[in-house]
Amino acid sequence: MKSFDLVFSNFGIFDLVDILLVAILIYLFYSLLRGTIAINILIGYLLIYIFYLIVKALDMRLLSTLFNGFFQVGVIALIIVFQPEIRKFLLMVGKNFKLYRNEYWYRFFVRNKTVRKEMEHAQIKPILDACKVMQESQTGALIIFAKNPEEEHFYKNGEEIQAVVSKRLLESIFNKYSPLHDGAVIISEGKIMSAACILPLTDNQDLPPYMGLRHRAALGISEVADVAALVVSEETGHLAYARQGKIKAPITLSDLERYLRKDLI
Template identity: 85%
Template structure:
């Protein structure tokens, strides 16, 4: 009891904050690994580490020497193995900082919100009209909404268009007879920048079976870039919306409009 009292007598508010922050970091890193092949690699590494302590406690010198050599380069090996996950983690921190920073400047320095809402409505309406038409005709589509031209490297592998967003243009691109219907359309700063763009697929293996390549590409690009992704299912006509590594399926046009207003305006 004396040692127990001694430990907690030195326990202060910063120790509590320290524990909470470590728990948050562990949870965030686990949320990035969950559903990917990296979680199996991590479990395998932990099992090897436990086995190492077992052979060390049993004084098995040859195995201990072998594992010592392995763990001397273990940190470097982990960095190499988990490089995509570490990159996603840093991107997530940067995206959240950017999001809060932009919201701060918007609240304190944007004066004429009425004009901005009107401009936003003009940009969103042709997208909603096109989605309604493609839903009814079960035409598959994948549309990426980038906030600025910094994301241009994602559409350089497609066909550059740089045209005005319109219902007819979106319908003609995603028409099954169009040579551009495979791949994604990129909309940036109110302009349709490119079509037939190839995007990275997510490593998440927990997605439902009905989500195909378009859904995996939408989720994949939202994991690595500050973009939103809209999917129209070719099989069901249902809408799905991906943002910051999360995807919501079977949303209504009203929900889509709400999300677009939140993310684009």
């Protein structure tokens, strides 16, 4: 009891701030790993470390020596393995600072909620209008919404476009006679970055039979990158939406608008 009182007698406001900052950093790092294959690597590393502690407690010298050698280079190994996530984390910190700064000025100058809603709707409307037409004509489409395209490499294997998102442009790209209709369109910050991009497919074997390559590519990219993916089925015209390794289908245009407001805006 005395030791308990001694610990908390020295506990100050900066200790509380210290704990909160560490908790925030852990949460941010976890949010980057969630839904990606990197979380499985981290869990595996932690399990090996727990096994090492057990071996050390049991005084198993040979295994302890082997694990000691492994963990001596463990920090370097983690930096190499998690290099994309560390880079993504640093990009996220810088980008969020920029976003919060822009949001401050946005709220300062655009106080009217109606005006803000109109600005948000203007970003989403071309996508919804194009999806409505493609649904009716059963034109297959795969659209990826990336927050930080500069940190992702999957969009670089397609044709660079760098054009403002518009209904007619999306319809033209996914027209079955267009040379760019196969593959995915990458949208970020209100622009079509590239088209005809080849994406990794998911290994998930539990998908319904009606989900084809577009659905598998949408789910696959959402498992390994911080993106959202929209699919228009060529067979049925139904919409599907993939995020963080999960896919929702079929969804309505109202559902799509709600998801885009949450993830895109």
